[in-house]
Structure formats: structure tokens, C-alpha cells
Amino acid sequence: MTFGKYIREHREALKAEDRRFSVRQVAQRIGVEPAYLSKIERGDVAPPSEAKIRALANELNEDVDVLLAMAGKVSSDLQEIIRKRPQLFADLIRQLKSMPDHAILRIARDVRDGDW
Amino acid sequence: MTFGKYIREHREALKAEDRRFSVRQVAQRIGVEPAYLSKIERGDVAPPSEAKIRALANELNEDVDVLLAMAGKVSSDLQEIIRKRPQLFADLIRQLKSMPDHAILRIARDVRDGDW
DNA sequence: TGTCATGTGTACTATATAGTATACATTACG
DNA sequence: CGTAATGTATACTATATAGTACACATGACA
Incomplete structure (x- = not known):
């Protein structure tokens, strides 16, 4: 399962219950252009920055560390702990x-x- | 202690015993331009990539994880373990x-x- | 004293990262 | 049935990352 497909699936699931989970509205709440979120979900571009992934996790009630992992990243707070x-x-x-x-x-x- | 200063100190210490630890020769062995290593050591540019830091750690007999930490990075093998x-x-x-x-x-x- | 190696200043460069802005066809629904 | 919202194609863009290439002044030393 890729990052994009995972996001799309979970956003669509929420959208079925609540129209506010359209690409456009979610994009606006996490602070990106709708076209960008659309491309992310289709795997047309790489996953977004850690900050946007955090906003997305928050919006979709998903685990940040899991989403970051799917995006090929490790949370910066964990990296800092290790670096010390x-x-x-x-x-x-x-x-x-x-x-x-x-x-x-x-x-x-x-x-x-x-x-x- | 910054990454650059640390490298310079340890390289100079080795150079005192062995002329092959000049900026130019070390640079050649780790596969970068001498001017670039010089700039790294003086903090004129950001630390190099993980691959070059590994080569440097090997060359200077230093701990890779410590050098990477000084460079603000976490080893990619550790990141992979976490991401799984x-x-x-x-x-x-x-x-x-x-x-x-x-x-x-x-x-x-x-x-x-x-x-x- | 000449030459060879040393460290460094300056000017570029290629690729990746992280997006924006606009326009357009399709769908939903009041 | 019209209009408003939806998803997406296309074309850009700004900044960061990770270096190279070359010239030059200084010092070592045979």
C-alpha cells in the first residue's frame, strides 16, 4: 500500500459519512492546493513534507508515525532523540x-x- | 563542537603522524574535491551526504553514528528499521x-x- | 632556488524537494 | 435546469542539497 492510496482510501471513507472530506476541503484545511493533494493521492508526486503529513494525520485521525513511515520518513522528534x-x-x-x-x-x- | 571543526581536529591529529592526511589526499580518498572538504571543515558549507560521511568516518576511524549525528542526520539503516x-x-x-x-x-x- | 604540494577563494551546476496557480470537464442537487 | 462544487491536467516556481572546476597565494624541502 502506497502513501497516496492509503490517504485516498481513508479520506474517501470519511467522505462517505461527511461531505467535508472532499479533496478540496481537506486540502484547504491542511493548507495545500487541491490539485496538489489530488496528485499526492494518485501517486503522481512524492508524499508531502512532514508538516503536511502531520496535518493530514490529524485531519484523518491516523497515526502520524505510520503515515510518515509510508512516506519514507521518520518523525523529526525521534531523529532528534537519537542524535542526542x-x-x-x-x-x-x-x-x-x-x-x-x-x-x-x-x-x-x-x-x-x-x-x- | 561543529561537524567541520571536529573533522578538522581529528584529521589534523592524524596528519601530525602521517602526511597522507592532508586535505587534498583525504578528499581524494573519500571522493570529493579538496576545495569542498576544506569548506566543510571550515563550516563554509553544510556537512556532506551520508555516503561521504561514511567514507570520512572510515578514513578517520570515527564512529559513523556520531559523525552523522553531528551532521544533523540519522543513519539510513536505522531509519529503515524504524519505518518497518x-x-x-x-x-x-x-x-x-x-x-x-x-x-x-x-x-x-x-x-x-x-x-x- | 625552483618546484611541488598544500589550503582556499570564487564561480558555477545538476538534481531533488515541495510546492502554487489556473483552467477545464464532470457531477451533484436544490 | 442551472449553478455550484468536485477532481484533475498542465505549466510553472522557489529553495535546498550536494557537490565540481579552476585559479591562486603560501609553505616545505631537496
């Missing part, structure tokens, strides 16, 4: 590359609950 | 943002040793 302690995070992330989802989830939960 | 499971990694990394170094180190070690 590059070795620590680089090592950990590469370790986790081959771990199953549940293991990563468990670590996140343990960290959150302070289980150290 | 965006929610999982986004959550975990944001959890770890406020954790001390030793906690992150310990997680990495536990994962490596399979202490689950």
Missing part, C-alpha cells in the same frame, strides 16, 4: 531489528512501568 | 528519551544476551 545519544540508540535499535514485536512492546511497557 | 515498525519503535524511543544512559545500555545488553 547516537551510539546508545544506534546500538539498541540495531539489536532490536531482529526481535519480535512482543519483545519490543514488552520493553516499552517495562520502561514505562519503571520495572528495573 | 513505526509504532513500536516510535513508542519505545519516546519512552527512552528521558531515561539515563545506563538504563538504555542495560536494555541493549539484556537484548543481546537474550535475558528475557
